[in-house]
């Protein structure tokens with residue numbers, strides 16, 4: 001059988017040599033870059049594999065037309081240009097190349113920090129235009145300045161390492177950053193607000209996820225130091241571009257270096273008109289070395305998939321051994337949902353995940369179930385990148401211990417899963433069960449006994465047990481036209497800490513109106 005491979009973005013020819021020299025498989029490699037979405041949609045049904053970088057938008061529409069597609073290879077890190085949900089639904093595995101361009105992206109970020117500090121692009125242009133202007137381009141030193149790194153993954157850590165070489169102090173924020181890890185890396189750590197308050201330069205290195213979209217916004221710009229400089233070599237959309245524009249215009253932000261923007265190509269973008277802005281056309285990974293490396297990695301995964309049915313860098317595609325399906329599959333969704341819910345109870349870095357299986361369930365090999373539960377926990381911060389195959393690996397990489405505990409002794413329920421998250425300062429847990437004929441239920445949140453259907457849009461509100469608290473929440477939600485479907489209230493003691501868990505009819509985008517209330521100390525909107 002011929003395997004038809006379409007390469008729709010420019011890839012390193014040296015990098016795809018594993019495909020070119022393949023003898024065992026019959027590969028037909030077609031390079032066709034610069035296709036319009038309509039053109040791609042028109043031809044995609046003829047291909048088994050699609051190989052892309054960031055330009056090709058692999059939308060649901062394309063995937064739905066891709067009747068023979070088995071694998072999408074992303075020669076790079078970010079998969080925000082691929083509709084992962086649509087691919088998974090259609091059974092198409094997505095692989096990426098997470099390590100191959102780390103160094104290049106970190107070097108580019110470092111170059112941007114320096115170019116920004118010393119006005120190199122503008123000074124060069126001014127010389128080209130025939131001027132010898134030395135006064136206009138007085139810069140600032142990096143030495144003894146503080147670099148804020150938001151997103152301390154592969155690239156963030158490499159950038160921090162280089163900044164220390166330039167004698168900068170580094171403060172980082174990442175939900176997975178613990179005191180121990182920060183100390184090992186020689187950086188300070190804190191919340192995104194802590195970073196904003198003290199940094200002279202702020203560079204973002206998170207993926208683009210719902211939780212990171214516009215995380216650098218008007219409110220965050222307000223608390224930054226005057227004359228701060230901003231760098232984005234990760235993804236357009238992490239920084240709110242209108243807020244950045246306003247912050248530059250107002251004089252708060254002294255400069256910005258941008259490799260990416262929300263819409264690309266970004267020729268003609270209004271930020272480019274500001275003299276404080278320098279920019280490159282998404283060049284972070286554009287080096288000979290990185291391009292070769294990412295193309296080799298995806299090529300090898302393509303071969304591995306067609307020869308052995310396994311891949312090294314899957315981004316989606318859970319897999320469950322067949323004999324397990326009937327026994328533990330009903331619990332998969334429950335494990336994921338408990339994991340996802342409990343992850344919203346803390347913003348601190350997680351050190352340990354304890355998963356307690358009790359009742360019948362403890363008789364089975366629950367490892368795939370554990371993977372799905374860990375996936376639910378990590379998804380909050382790592383997004384769709386986490387799947388059953390890589391969840392444990394990602395936990396390990398983030399120094400999170402995962403422990404399974406089993407007890408066949410059934411207590412109040414025939415079977416139950418309890419997930420406990422341990423951080424430096426707190427422990428949070430959620431317990432769930434499957435009730436015969438009724439389906440999944442959350443029966444305990446920390447010390448509160450509850451009865452919640454884990455589905456749809458959930459608001460978890462932690463508050464002080466005071467008369468009127470429940471009525472107030474009802475009224476505030478009604479004012480926003482948000483209908484409450486069910487509501488559960490639990491408390492530890494009269495007048496003590498309490499919790500309200502509400503299911504509402506629509507996703508609640510902004511919960512500030514609830515957070516501002518005196519007796520409410522935490523609000524989480526969760527979509528399951």
Ligand SMILES: NC(=O)C1=CN([C@@H]2O[C@H](COP(=O)(O)OP(=O)(O)OC[C@H]3O[C@@H](n4cnc5c(N)ncnc54)[C@H](O)[C@@H]3O)[C@@H](O)[C@H]2O)C=CC1
Nearest residue numbers: 077078105151152153154155174206207233234284285381
């Ligand atoms: N400009 C370019 O050409 C390139 C851009 N990139 C972008 O850089 C991003 C980061 O790449 P890597 O470091 O390899 O990924 P990574 O997965 O190693 O690191 C991402 C980090 O962001 C953290 N994170 C997630 N949500 C967060 C939040 N709300 N606040 C703070 N941190 C959060 C994660 O915990 C993780 O540690 C990619 O997703 C990609 O979009 C990557 C390569 C080249």
Ligand SMILES: O=C(O)C(=O)COP(=O)(O)O
Nearest residue numbers: 053054055076077078285
């Ligand atoms: O790897 C990534 O996430 C990148 O942004 C690199 O994008 P590119 O492959 O150069 O279009």
